[in-house]
Amino acid sequence: xxxxxxxxxxxxxxxxxxxxxxxxxxxxxxxxxxxxxxxxxxxxxxxxxxxxxxxxxxxxxxxxxxxxxxxxxxxxxxxxxxxxxxxxxxxxxxxxxxxxxxxxxxxxxxxxxxxxxxxxxxxxxxxxxxxxxxxxxxxxxxxxxxxxxxxxxxxxxxxxxxxxxxxxxxxxxxxxxxxxxxxxxxxxxxxxxxxxxxxxxxxxxxxxxxxxxx
Numbered sequence: 402x403x404x405x406x407x408x409x410x411x412x413x414x415x416x417x418x419x420x421x422x423x424x425x426x427x428x429x430x431x432x433x434x435x436x437x438x439x440x441x442x443x444x445x446x447x448x449x450x451x452x453x454x455x456x457x458x459x460x461x462x463x464x465x466x467x468x469x470x471x472x473x474x475x476x477x478x479x480x481x482x483x484x485x486x487x488x489x490x491x492x493x494x495x496x497x498x499x500x501x502x503x504x505x506x507x508x509x510x511x512x513x514x515x516x517x518x519x520x521x522x523x524x525x526x527x528x529x530x531x532x533x534x535x536x537x538x539x540x541x542x543x544x545x546x547x548x549x550x551x552x553x554x555x556x557x558x559x560x561x562x563x564x565x566x567x568x569x570x571x572x573x574x575x576x577x578x579x580x581x582x583x584x585x586x587x588x589x590x591x592x593x594x595x596x597x598x599x600x601x602x603x604x605x606x607x608x609x610x611x612x613x614x615x
Contacts, residue, residue: 403429404463410472414438418466418476425458431478433466433496446474446496453494453501458483461492465521467529473498475529477521491516491533493554504554508533508561517547520575524582529554531561532576532586547572549588551606565606569597 405419415436420429430452434443445451453476454461464478475495482488493504508516508531519533530553536546549568552561564584571588578584583601590597598612 406464406466408466408468410435410468412438412472416466416468416472416474418464418474418478420462420464420478423458425483427460428458428483429460429462430454430457431461431464431476433474433476435474447499447501453478453492455480455492455503456482456484463518465519467521467523469495469523469527470525471498475521475523477519477529477531477533479516479518489516491519491531493521493529493531495529504529504561505559508550508552517572518574520586522576522578522584524553524578525580526582528556528582530564530576530578530584532574532584534572534574536572546570549574549586551576551584551586551601553604563606564601564604565609568599 403420407415407417410416418433420431423430432452434445437444460481461478464476467475473496477491477493480490480492490506491508492506494501517534517536519531522530532551534547534549547570549571551564553564555562569590571590573589575587576584585600587598600610602608602610
């Protein structure tokens with residue numbers, strides 16, 4: 402398995418997301434399961450062994466996982482279309498207790514950017530927050546630019562609202578949410594490979610506190 406993420410629900414049961422190769426060449430699928438302590442087995446959410454991919458034969462990888470207050474999973478991942486190689490997006494789905502709900506993927510800011518990786522969390526109101534990276538596709542291959550974005554799902558308006566402005570160049574991102582619903586993010590800046598941790602001190606992202614290393 403290329404990538405896996407595991408967290409524990411409120412009762413201590415492991416929930417895991419992973420991606421694995423598919424029978425179609427250059428394809429990969431994302432799966433989520435929870436350990437059932439009573440039956441001593443792994444259980445799927447919804448239909449047995451149905452991948453989260455938008456298209457089964459797409460290349461889906463680098464999943465991230467969070468649980469809401471009901472222990473329902475929210476998953477983000479990178480998916481590249483096999484039919485149109487230039488369609489590369491961060492996709493997000495959440496389990497509502499009965500089915501997987503796809504949150505509209507508008508996490509591409511410009512036509513010349515490719516989505517790379519993501520980290521997902523859930524705030525106190527149950528709204529998913531996604532931190533994700535994008536790479537500029539430039540004519541000069543020696544000039545590659547990476548930017549990081551943070552978006553919160555607005556369930557009333559049904560769209561991803563950007564929090565603050567884009568952050569430093571980074572291909573490695575991670576995120577948690579504090580008790581006020583504000584993201585705390587870590588990113589490995591490139592070039593230089595300097596590690597930064599930053600805390601959003603309000604819901605709009607207008608104020609950012611840097612937690613500096615000595």
